[in-house]
Amino acid sequence: MVSMRQLFLQHVAQTSDFPLMMEIEKAEGVYMYGTNGQVYLDLISGIGVSNVGHRHPRVVSAIQEQLEKYMHLMVYGEFVHGPQVQLSEALHQTLPKHLDNVYIVNSGTEAVEGALKLAKRYTGRTELISCYNAYHGSTQGALSVNGSEGFKNAFRPLLPDVRHIHYNKIEDLERITTRTAAVIIETVQGEAGVRVPENDYLKKLRARCTETGTLLILDEIQSGFGRTGTFWAFEQFGIEPDILLCAKGMGGGMPIGAFIAPQHIMAAFKTNPILGHCTTFGGHPVSCVASLATINVIKEENLLAGVQAKADLFKQLLVHPRIKAIRNCGLMMAAEFESFDVLKAVIDKAIERGVLTDWFLFCDNSMRIAPPLVITEEQIREACRVILQVIDEALMSQKFGKLKS
Template structure:
C-alpha cells in the first residue's frame, strides 16, 4: 500500500474530503510534494510556522537538545534548562504582572489549564466567551466555543457558560461578581479575522477589574508577531490576567502555555496538591525549539515587516470578485460572495502552487497567514497565482 492508501485506511479521518496533499519536504515558505510539486504555504500550517518551515536556527536548537536528553519526568519536578530558559524568555516579552508560565502541549490544553486556574483562583463557576469563538476541540475548550454546530453533538458540555457578542461594549454588562473569567481571542480567528476597537478592550479591562473577573486572552493564533506586535494585546493598551498561547510558539514543534501572575498560579500548589498535571508539557525538545523561535523573531526583527507585507497583499489582491480584506497584521481574511464562489478558487490556487483555505465559522473568506519570513517577491508570486485562480474559477 502507498502512503495515500495507508492514510485513508489507518489514520482517523475528520472529514470525507481531506486535501490528500502528500508532502515530502518543507523549507521556508515552501512545501514540496512527492512528485516534485512546489507550494507556497500561505497559512503556515494554520498559524504555526511563523518563522517558516525548518528554520535553521530552530533545527540547530532541536539537534542540540536531542544530544542531551528527551523526556525525563512529568512537568514541574525536575529543573530542566530548556523549560526554565523558555519561561524566562517568554516573561521577558510581557508586562511584569505576567511572570509565571505553565507549559503544555497545545493550545487546547493551554485553554483547559487557564479555565481551571480561573475557577480555582476566584472560586466562581461562570465562564463567559464570545459568539463564533474558537478555543480548541477538547471538552472544556469546546464548551466555551461560540458556534453551536460544533457543540451540539457533544452535549452536555460544561455548565455555566455564556456567549456574548465580540466587540460589543453593551454586552460586557453580562460580566458580574459570579463570573470567574471571560475568555476571548484578542483577534477572532475562525470567525474570519474580526477585530475589535481599543475602546472595547479598555471597557472590558475596566469591567473585569470592577467585578473581580479574570480576563483570559487567547493568542494561540494571534501571538508571536502575527499581528505586527509580539502579542496582539499590545495594540490595545491592556494586560490580561491570563494569557494563552501555542501554534507559532514552537517553530513547528508542539507546545503551548498559559501565563499568569505567580500569586494566581500558586493556587495549583495545594487544595488539591498538583492542581494541574501534564506528563509531556514543556517537552525539552519543544521547549528548546520555542526558545529558539523567540530569538529568531526578535533577532531577525520579523515583526517590523509584518504591516508592510500585509499592505502589499492588500494592494495586490484587487479583483471584482474580492469584496474586501480584513486583517490585523498577517492575519488576513479575503472576502468573497459565498463558499460556493470561494471553494473553486482555493482548489485552483492549490493546483497552481499556493496553499490557502477558509475559516471554520466564515466559509466565504480566504485565509492568508503566511510565515512572517515571506519575501515581497514571494508575496507577489502568491498573489498572481490567487488572481489567476479567481479568473480560472
C-alpha cells in the first residue's frame, strides 16, 4: 500500500529537496502530535502564524459558528459582510486614527502586492525602495522588493525601478527622493535573523519619507499581532506608517492578510480604473471571524503582558559557548551559532527529541525561536533543556564523524 509520505512526494508540489516530512495528525496549544506517537513542542508557530497557539478554543468556536451561517457569497467589496466589517473595526481600534481603511486579502504576499500597487497609483511615482536581506513574499511584485539576489535572479525580469538600501544605515536614507513612491520595510527584519532598528533609524526613515512625499509601508507580517510584546511592533519605535501590512499571526491559523491605509489613500483604487485592486476570496468570512477571535484572545487573555518575561527567560536559559548571540524583539528571537552546519545538526537532533525549531532564509547560522505567545514558563524550560542537551550531542557527533573520516 502506498504510504502518505510517498503520495506527498509524488503529488504535492515540493519547495526543496529536503522537506521535514513530519506527518502531523493533531495540534493543540504549543504541541503538534505525529502519526507515529511523537509529540513536538512548536517553537516556530508555523513560521509566526500560531501566535495564540494551535486550535485555540475561541478561534475554533468562532469558525464553527460562522460555518453555520455562510461561507463565500460574493467577491470582495460588494456585499456588507458582518465578519469583514467587524474585523476591520477591531483592527482600527488597535491602530492610530489615520489608519482607518482595511483591505483584507488571503496572505502576506497579497498584502504586499496590494500595497505596492496602491503606493504607485496614489503617488503617481514608479520607484520602490526596500532593504537588503528583506523578505516580503514570493509573487513577482513581492519578489521584486525582496533583498536577496539569490532568490530573485532565476525569475527576472521582475518589476523595474526597484532600489535597495541597508537596514539601520542612516546614510542610505538619502537615496529616498521625490521619485520614490514608497519605501517598504520590515519594522523588525525577520528572515535576516531578527534585526531590530537602532539609533532612531525608523524615526529618521519616517522623517525622510515625509520630506520627500514618499509613502512608508511597514511590513508587520511577522512582527504584528503581539509577536514583539506590543500589538504592533512600530508602537515601540515612535513612528506611524502610511500603509501597514499584516498576515501570519492575524488569522489564528486561518489564511488571511491585510493592507491598511488612510481612506483618502485607499480611495485611489476606486476610479481610473474602477476595481483598481480586486480579489475573489479576500475577506473570506471564516478567516475574518478567526482573525477577530484572535484579536480578542490577545486582548482579553492579556497575552502581550507576558511576552517580554518569556523572552527574557529564553535568553537567561539559552547560555552555551556555541551560542554566539541572541537577538530579539519580544518573542521574535534568533540564537546565533558559528555556522549553518552546527545549527542544522542541532535543529535535526532537537526535532528528534520533540522540539521544533528552524533557521532563517538570509541568516542560516541562527536558530528561529518564535513560539506561540501562550507558551508557559515550564514549557520554555523544557524546550531550552532539550536545545542545550542536543547542542552537546550534535557537536560530539560531528567531532566523532571527523575522527572516523
